[in-house]
Amino acid sequence: EPEVTQTPSHQVTQMGQEVILRCVPISNHLYFYWYRQILGQKVEFLVSFYNNEISEKSEIFDDQFSVERPDGSNFTLKIRSTKLEDSAMYFCASSYTSGGASPQYFGPGTRLTVL
């Protein structure tokens, strides 16, 4: 069964450093998403991406965040200058269409720890 994969499973970084989180969505999916879950809090939407551009983003997704689909298979989330409060589990998801008509399938997550 196709699945979303994410690497690395755990990333530890120093405050102020740049990190890139990587995702491989399900191969025939067209819409890609990033969510995050701070420990003890709800899963929060960050951004959705379609046709090589951002289609929707939340208030959390400020200028220090960016997303890219560098090739036909990978989807990345870059955090330019990490802060302590960026420590969270980051989930990538993908869906075939938008608007809920096809559900979003999630990867296993990358746990980001900022020291």
Added chain:
Amino acid sequence: GEDVEQSLFLSVREGDSSVINCTYTDSSSTYLYWYKQEPGAGLQLLTYIFSNMDMKQDQRLTVLLNKKDKHLSLRIADTQTGDSAIYFCAEGNNAGNMLTFGGGTRLMVKP
């Protein structure tokens, strides 16, 4: 903004039925989802229901939707120890792509 609420914890005995409840505020919610998260794992899609349906059954899982009260429930029949996990309710609508999640209900199944 939209809000989705769930109770924090549910404990049942193996073989019993479990009912996990969820309430939401967005009246334009079109799709409602249940995801399961096992320790150290990601969010596994369990089932989903469109807002024009009242009920959906999928093997041991039954989803009930009361759109008037904005209440969603997930019933797991014959609950097994392998069902122990955190269950998340989420809602989405045709206006956008984002899902809004509840805080999750931790289900503990005792042998």
